[in-house]
Amino acid sequence: ISDSGIYPVTIKFASVEQSKNGAIQVNFNIDYNGNSQTIWGPYITSNDGKPNKIGRTQINNLGIIAGMTADDDIEVVEETFNVGKDNKPTEFNVIEQFTDLPIFIRVQKEYSSYNGKISRKLNPMAFYRASDTASAPEIVNGTEVGKHYETDLAKYLNSAAMKPYAV
Numbered sequence: 001i002s003d004s005g006i007y008p009v010t011i012k013f014a015s016v017e018q019s020k021n022g023a024i025q026v027n028f029n030i031d032y033n034g035n036s037q038t039i040w041g042p043y044i045t046s047n048d049g050k051p052n053k054i055g056r057t058q059i060n061n062l063g064i065i066a067g068m069t070a071d072d073d074i075e076v077v078e079e080t081f082n083v084g085k086d087n088k089p090t091e092f093n094v095i096e097q098f099t100d101l102p103i104f105i106r107v108q109k110e111y112s113s114y115n116g117k118i119s120r121k122l123n124p125m126a127f128y129r130a131s132d133t134a135s136a137p138e139i140v141n142g143t144e145v146g147k148h149y150e151t152d153l154a155k156y157l158n159s160a161a162m163k164p165y166a167v
Contacts, residue, residue, distance in 0.1 A: 001032055001039075001122060004109045006153060008130065012036065014062075014098035016076055021047040026059055026095070028124065029083065030105070036083075039107065041124055058124065061136035065129045066097045102130035106152055126152060 001007055009030040018024050024045040029038050042055030063074065075096040080089050106126040112119055126148070128135055133149035 001030075001037060001107060002109075004107060004122075004156065006104055006106045006128075006149070006156070007032055009103060009105050011098050011101040011103060013079065013081060013092065013100075014041070014095045015092035016095065017093070019047070022049065023047045023052075026055070028098075028105075029081065038083075039105070039122055039124055058127070062103075062127045063097060064136035064139050065103060065127050065134070066101055068097055072097070104128040104130060104133060104149065106156070 001009075009032045012029045012031055015027050015029070016024060017027060022045075023043050025043045026041040027038055028041050029036065031037075042058045043052045044055040044059055046052055059074075063072070068074075076093050077096055078091055079094045080091050082088060083090050104127070105124055106128075107122040108125050110121050110123055112121070126135065128146075128149045129139070133146040135148035137143070138145050138148060
C-alpha cells in the first residue's frame with residue numbers, strides 16, 4: 001500500500017510501542033495481497049502521558065469491529081515476530097484481540113518536513129468490518145451497515161485503490 005485509499009487487509013498483529021519521549025502508539029503489521037507492511041498507527045497518549053482522544057477513539061473503534069464490548073479489556077502480551085527485510089525475530093507488546101483480524105482500512109498519505117527532509121506517511125483514518133463493511137458507530141448504534149464505508153468510498157474515490165471490493 002503506497003497511496004491513500006480503502007484496502008482489504010488482515011492485521012497480523014497490532015503492537016503497542018513507547019516513543020523515546022514517552023508517547024504511546026499502536027502500530028499495525030498488516031498483510032495486503034500476500035505482502036507484509038507496517039502502518040504506523042495513532043498515538044493513544046502524548047509525551048506527558050495524557051490520553052490522546054483521537055488515537056483512543058480509533059483504537060476503541062477497532063475494538064468494536066473486532067467484537068469487543070465495553071466490558072472487555074484490551075489484552076497486551078509479549079510476542080516475537082519475524083519482521084523487516086532481514087526477517088529478524090523481534091519482540092513486541094501485542095494487542096491479542098487484533099491479531100489475524102481481517103478488516104478494511106482507510107489510509108491517507110501525508111507528507112511532512114523536518115530538518116529539511118520530506119517524509120511520507122500513511123495514516124490510518126478509519127476501519128470497517130471485513131464481513132459487511134460496518135463502521136464501529138454503525139455496529140454500536142445498529143444503523144445502516146456499510147453506509148460510512150460507501151460514503152468514504154465515494155468521497156475519496158480519487159485513488160485506483162479505492163475501487164469497491166467484494167465482501
